[in-house]
Amino acid sequence: MMTRIRRRGLSRRRFLASTSAAAVGVTLFPYRALGQEAEKRVNFYNWDTYIGETTLDDFKTATGIEVQMDLFADNDELFAKLREGNPGYDVIVPTNDFVERMKTAGMLVPIDHDRIPNMSNISPLFLDAEFDPGREFSLPYMWGTMGIGYNRNAVSAPVDSWKVLYESDEYSGRMSLLSESSDVMQMCLKYLGHSLNTTDPAHYKQAEEMIIAQKPHIKVFAPDNGQDLLASGEVDIAQEWNGDIAQLMTEDDAFTYVVPKEGGLVWQDCLCIPTGAPHPDNAHAFINYIFDAEAGAAIADFIQYATPNQAARALLGDDYKTNPAIFPPDEVIAKCESALYLGEDVNRMIEEAWTRIEAA
């Protein structure tokens, strides 16, 4: 239970990254050979600790279909594993910008809405999306934000701006930024007043220069372990995902989470069916089951991320439904943006900027 919402957690991420090469070798062949729809099986590729404790068993009891779940550590790993061809997965969980990227690359197949009757449980807010108009290729699984987690006892005033992390030496040497290039750049763009989906090279140059200037005050670009750095006192202010800090907050109320006034990133992890899925019928049945009210409630209760399944949310207690770290107020969400897929050229521009930032 302690680590239940550390989906983007520290050890697992790196551990998976280092073992995934071996896993590819093991999982490459058998699925293809057995690829018959008559087979009562669905191959699910998911983040770690990102499903209910008994969801897979319950689904098997309800339908007789066995779920084989493999884990990935980040979108890049998911993408890298599927880009040379689907090794046999039926259902995957990419984040919004990767949905768009994979869709553009022809790596996803449409979801037949007629076979997902439980879609009626999904909040209407999530039934359309800029990254996937009409939700042809993706259905919303969980959503959340990126903001700042910090130790209330270690700051002179409550943190409410990205300025603290990007243009201030007040907490020099006690701050961490994430180590993903796009995350760090996008939040800097928000602070500078630009859209995080800008494609203007001048905006990226401005962000690059600001981050390089701020670098001496940043202790570490954390490989998504900001919550551990906060807990161990290594830093007092960390850029992080809401769920990671929400978990820390349940353990120690000195810590809190804020989406700064300039706005942050709102993300959505989606259920998709990759091209070449060997069991598309079972995949539809599984996706439909996840949007069942009780099944969805069990998942959300266990992983403590915000569910778009409003029937499921209604079944849960107030400590979940009204937790501001899980469900930020609407006016905060209004200032956030979701990341769009901006094309390979922008991606390369960001990556090259990041190489220069780290080398500076």
Add this chain to the structure above:
Amino acid sequence: MDDWKAKKPVFATLFAPGSVWLTAFFLIPLGFVWVMSFGEKSGIIDIVISWTPDNYLRTIETIYLQIIWKSVWISALATGICLLLGFPVAFAISFARDRWKPILLLVVILPFWINLLIRTYALIAVFRTRGHVNFGLEWLWEQADAVLAWAGLAGYRLLGERFEPLTLLYNDFAVIAGLTYVYLPFMVLPLYATLERLDRSFIEASLDLGASQMRTLVSVVAPLAMPGIVSGIILVFIPCLGSFLTPDLLGGTNAQMIGNVIERQFKSANDWPFGAALSFLLMYVTFGALAIRSLLAGRKAGMEV
């Protein structure tokens, strides 16, 4: 010894498994990477092999050469420290009693039983601000402070107001310490293998003829152990050069080594052709190191003739 030409079937049988393995799992994949390094992206997942030199031209941009240079000196420093620490250890083991040798060697190899990743995380717990080193130092500080207070010097605050923890993590020190820790056995084992075979009568002769201990070490033992030293240096330097996990986990905001850049090309940057070209650039640097080794070996062989 029989000439292999006289027993070709035996030779082929013994040679086949290794060469098939090497071809299937090393040379062919390496060939794919090499070909890919001359490709270019034509879409999100499509790569066209156009035999363009662009990827290599990109690798020799100043920024990447700077990063390679930084990787080289970090690796060289870690290798040097490994040699300084590893030589006395290997020397001691080779002169230990026979029944102790297996146990001492086991102690050297023991860390290999634990995954590299877990050992690196253990180092975080050792080095961090509230880690074991700082706890130990804080304890020493308190003891010393108490002794001073007992001696009536409390008012002078000779040791400062309170204990200031050392910043051991998230800097280049942590990266070099991490690399040294991980690769030390690769230095000790080849050194031990050479020192173990070393003819002790040379050492006796040197000492009998009046050379000091130090002189014997520098002029007799070190030259005789040179093959082991060179092997050790290569075994440590090359993996250090390509490491990405250690700088990623232990390094600060400018810890980036070339291995990190290559890793990013295959993941977040999604630019496999450029990653392949960078890998080959790194490999050429490695070949350079090996060439230096064979040059040294050649000179040594020349001297012996």
